[in-house]
Amino acid sequence: MKDQASRWRAFAQLARVDAPGGPPRHALEDPATGLRYVRAEWFGEFVAEKTGPGIADAVVRAMPPLGWTKPGREGRVKATQPGGRQTLQWAFFVIPVAWEDR
Structure with a gap:
């Protein structure tokens, strides 16, 4: 994430994921730190697809206290x-x- 060119390449790949017919959604992993970056919008949509109405907001709010x-x-x-x-x-x-x- 600290290198501009690498960050641009990774973000451009994520933009292709959003395109119709793009590859499945995924997280970015920073090879320098091992941290994974998940788009908040995608996470909320995933939870909404797997649960009932109103649950996604509660799950998204619960994630920061969980690390x-x-x-x-x-x-x-x-x-x-x-x-x-x-x-x-x-x-x-x-x-x-x-x-x-x-």
């Missing part, structure tokens, strides 16, 4: 195309290394 964090104040991360003007910005949850083993 998931958000970068910065709002959880937004921005990628800027190197040498270009395009930007992509989304809200993420950050999942600690081996979180699911706790």
Whole structure:
């Protein structure tokens, strides 16, 4: 996430995931830290698909006390195309290394 060119490539890949017919949704993993980044919107949609009405909001609110964090104040991360003007910005949850083993 600290390298602009790498972050742009990863975000551009996520943008293709959003495209019709794109590959399945997934998390980004920072190979330098092992942290995983999951788009907050995707996580909420996944929970909503698997549960009933109103549950997704409660689950999303429950994740920070369970160890998931958000970068910065709002959880937004921005990628800027190197040498270009395009930007992509989304809200993420950050999942600690081996979180699911706790």
